[in-house]
Amino acid sequence: MPELRVGDRQWSVTAGTNLLDALNQNGVPVPYSCRAGSCHACLVQCVQGLPSDSRPDALSAEQRQQGWRLACQCQVVEDLQVHTFDPQQDGRPAEVAAADWLSPNVLRLRLTALRPLRYRAGQHLVLWAGNVARPYSLASLPEEDRFLEFHLDCRQSGEFCDAARQLNIGDPIRLGELRGGALQYDPDWHDRPLWLMAAGTGLGPLFGVLREALRQDHRGAIRVIHLAHDTNEHYLAKPLQALAASRPNLTVEFWTPAELPAALTQLRLVSRQTLALVCGAPDSVDVFARRLYLAGLPRNQLMADVFLSRG
Structure with a gap:
């Protein structure tokens, strides 16, 4: 043996x-x-x-x-x-810049890295709170935000979420590995229709991707769809609506499970050049993907990131 x-x-x-x-x-x-x-x-x-x-x-x-x-x-x-x-030896030092609730169940965690960290919107980063680690997608934009932002789904109790609830400004936290992820903005998409479809806190990385697209003055139509458990959980509704009010090529839609079947039936591609970025729990990503394929979206024009719940 x-x-x-x-x-x-x-x-x-x-x-x-x-x-x-x-x-x-x-x-x-x-x-x-x-x-x-x-x-x-x-x-x-x-x-x-x-x-x-x-x-x-x-x-x-x-x-x-x-x-x-x-x-x-x-x-x-x-x-x-x-x-x-060993997060103390192998991880990057950071500290809590802010921790506040965007909705009854979504905790926004903002961290300041004590050493520079180069990343792209939509990438993943492993966070260590003591000896508990979980990977989360970045919702911040490196060129504009001075902090690293994460949206934590705290509907269910879990080791990391329970630890995160206790964090205060200035508390230390360690950063593990930074890795790619399927969601990022490609400047070559500049003129193509872009659909960003999220369930729950899958909206976090797509919010970063959206802001990157707008920062690069994306000219194609952008459609953002957020599926939440109820209307109280559309936790970025105000900033998304503000962006849509200032960008004529951006539309935002907020769905709930009760509205989902009818809303999916109405999905129609305006162009075969459409690109779709989808993020959320496996069931939601699967539902979105199947409907997009039925609507005629080529499989190589869909990029998906699946969130597995283990708080």
Whole structure:
């Protein structure tokens, strides 16, 4: 049986055991969210030996050369020594600039990075509150905002959301890995119709993408659709309406589940050149995507980012 070592601890592991499970079940806490290789919260560094990796494409060549792997996607097949991500040593320092409620269930968290961080609107960043980590999409715009903004869905209790509720201005927080994500604005889209369709806090990264499109003076029609649990949860209604009032090519729509079937039926593409960016929980993304395909949107013109709930 292979031996797994972390720090001064060592134990035997059945060959083929998932690395994330082998660590967490033996008292080495490694955070995770999606278990699909998307969130990157379970990043570990292999110091000696290598696991079998089912998602070698999930990390950059440089990260892999340094031994970093996503524990959820790896199986222990030989003796392995692992360094787990230490937010105090490996993370970037930041502090809370603001924490306020945009709706009864959406907490807006604004952070100030104590070292410069280069990012694009719509990217993901792993946040560490103590020993609890979760990946969140950036809702801020690097060229305009002096803070990093995140929209947290706190409808259900969870370790990170519970910790975030207690944060105060000036509290320290650590930043983990910054990664791509499917949602970003491409300047080559300048004249094409652009649909931004979000469910819940999936609106956060799309709000950043929208502002980037407007900053680059996008000339095509832009349609923003936000699906929320009820009218109180259209948490960016006012800023979106203000943007629409000043931009003749921008329209915004606010849907609830009761209105969804009829609203979907009315969706019509005005152009085969339309691009659609979709973000939210898996069920909502699937509903939006299926309707867009039925409306004639080519599959390569839809970009989707799925939020998996694990507060």
